[in-house]
Amino acid sequence: MPEKIQDFVCCYENIFMSLWFSFFLSFFFFSPLAVLVKLAGLLLTLLAAWCLGYLFAAFVSEEIITTSIANLQDIGKKPVLRAPVPKRQKCDHWSPCSPGSYAYRILSGGGKEKLAKICFEDELLISEEKGNVGRGINVATVNYKTGKVTSAKLFDMWEGDHSGEMMTFIKNVPEGSLLFMVTHDDGSTRLKNDAKKLVEELGSKEIWNMKFRSSWAFIAAKGFKLPDNIQKEKINHSDKKKNRYDGWPAEIQIEGCIPRNLI
Numbered sequence: 001m002p003e004k005i006q007d008f009v010c011c012y013e014n015i016f017m018s019l020w021f022s023f024f025l026s027f028f029f030f031s032p033l034a035v036l037v038k039l040a041g042l043l044l045t046l047l048a049a050w051c052l053g054y055l056f057a058a059f060v061s062e063e064i065i066t067t068s069i070a071n072l073q074d075i076g077k078k079p080v081l082r083a084p085v086p087k088r089q090k091c092d093h094w095s096p097c098s099p100g101s102y103a104y105r106i107l108s109g110g111g112k113e114k115l116a117k118i119c120f121e122d123e124l125l126i127s128e129e130k131g132n133v134g135r136g137i138n139v140a141t142v143n144y145k146t147g148k149v150t151s152a153k154l155f156d157m158w159e160g161d162h163s164g165e166m167m168t169f170i171k172n173v174p175e176g177s178l179l180f181m182v183t184h185d186d187g188s189t190r191l192k193n194d195a196k197k198l199v200e201e202l203g204s205k206e207i208w209n210m211k212f213r214s215s216w217a218f219i220a221a222k223g224f225k226l227p228d229n230i231q232k233e234k235i236n237h238s239d240k241k242k243n244r245y246d247g248w249p250a251e252i253q254i255e256g257c258i259p260r261n262l263i
Helices: 001-030 033-059 062-074 164-174 192-202
Strands: 102-107 117-120 122-127 136-143 149-155 177-184 215-222 233-235 253-259
Touching: 062 102, 062 253, 102 177, 102 215, 117 177, 122 136, 122 177, 136 164, 149 164, 164 192, 215 253, 233 253
Parallel strands: none
Antiparallel strands: 102 117, 102 253, 117 122, 136 149, 136 177, 177 215, 215 233
């Protein structure tokens, strides 16, 4: 500290010496008194500012200066309030199903790029990722008691005769099963009436309205009844004036929660 005080004294000694020197120069080169006063004042101000800055840096630590500058920068900053990230629900539901329910979501195909999906209890039963989805009617079955997938199969309804295969598949599904059905591309061209009647018996109200490239999603129960207040079926027909994609209607979806105590 004494060394800093000594620096302070030396600094102001330099100020006075410079001031007298400026007067000396001004006396020989400038005659008006006003000029002398202005020059002396300017020189005194510059030297005083320099010495004060030097002393400020000597007496105040760098840490204090840095902290003060940071505090000044923070003045006026408003705290940013961010909403908490919503917790992801099973099958991307907006709200969770109750603990005593199964979550499901069926999404039809939309255009060539968006393939159909069937999700049950946050597990994809049919999807592009699993490589088991394609043109026609995609079907997956689940054991209602265990909640485990028992089968997943694709039936092309544009080429080949797969309508009878789908009928055999549905008939062989055991009692106490959930059936999920969804279309991608065309699911109606080679779908025969006896297959439509079988799906109707499962509870479908739209199977007879299927047209070329209709987007269709359906859930059914075999051997028991699903509640009336859950989404079971939806359809959207291809319309050149309203199609979202070129020659394709918009995809549709149904989702909900199935109670586990139905049987």
